[in-house]
Amino acid sequence: DAGVTQSPTHLIKTRGQQVTLRCSPKSGHDTVSWYQQALGQGPQFIFQYYEEEERQRGNFPDRFSGHQFPNYSSELNVNALLLGDSALYLCASSVGTGTGPDQPQHFGDGTRLSIL
Amino acid sequence: GQQVMQIPQYQHVQEGEDFTTYCNSSTTLSNIQWYKQRPGGHPVFLIQLVKSGEVKKQKRLTFQFGEAKKNSSLHITATQTTDVGTYFCAGPGGSQGNLIFGKGTKLSVKP
Numbered sequence: 001d002a003g004v005t006q007s008p009t010h011l012i013k014t015r016g017q018q019v020t021l022r023c024s025p026k027s028g029h030d031t032v033s034w035y036q037q038a039l040g041q042g043p044q045f046i047f048q049y050y051e052e053e054e055r056q057r058g059n060f061p062d063r064f065s066g067h068q069f070p071n072y073s074s075e076l077n078v079n080a081l082l083l084g085d086s087a088l089y090l091c092a093s094s095v096g097t098g099t100g101p102d103q104p105q106h107f108g109d110g111t112r113l114s115i116l
Numbered sequence: 117g118q119q120v121m122q123i124p125q126y127q128h129v130q131e132g133e134d135f136t137t138y139c140n141s142s143t144t145l146s147n148i149q150w151y152k153q154r155p156g157g158h159p160v161f162l163i164q165l166v167k168s169g170e171v172k173k174q175k176r177l178t179f180q181f182g183e184a185k186k187n188s189s190l191h192i193t194a195t196q197t198t199d200v201g202t203y204f205c206a207g208p209g210g211s212q213g214n215l216i217f218g219k220g221t222k223l224s225v226k227p
Contacts, residue, residue: 033214033215040219041219041220042204042206042217042218042219042220043159043204043217044217045209045214045215045216048214056214058214090158090159102146102147102208104149104161104164105149105151105159105161105215106161107158107159107160108158109157109158110158
């Protein structure tokens, strides 16, 4: 039973570039949430996808966008990268109606994004 | 906005000593979740508490949810080197309906 898988593992970009991160949820899960974790901090919620729609969004600018596909996998896109976007980006999946906060989150290993 | 605060930020213990981390929310929570993140790893769900005053145990770990459902604690008895990591509490956010994580308590255990 595969858990949450994310790709790539590491990524180095320069300011102003664009990046796409990918996530496959745990088998049987239909809701995907994305988090940003800066060094020494807790994960910060970016947004959540359910039934291919963005259901909830945290305090992140429009440069952060996403998508969910019919097979429940998801992408996180970040445009016009800033130095402050350097962080570990975590994808988490869960089961349910997509409300999120009452469901345990199953996290992937994350993508370490470094902006030069 | 809603905040979830954890103390202490760091805790260094000798193997065999006990460890406690505390979590406080600025608002009443419908539930609270605890996660553990090993160095270089990702957060792993430990437990969810729902009821006021609830106490749950997992081997050497004891989790409590306060009577007012605004605070919680995690206590580890007789720490082992395998307990090393950062422990996060997380509660449902307000209007955004997402999980809000505390900054975590980083536990180091000296053998």
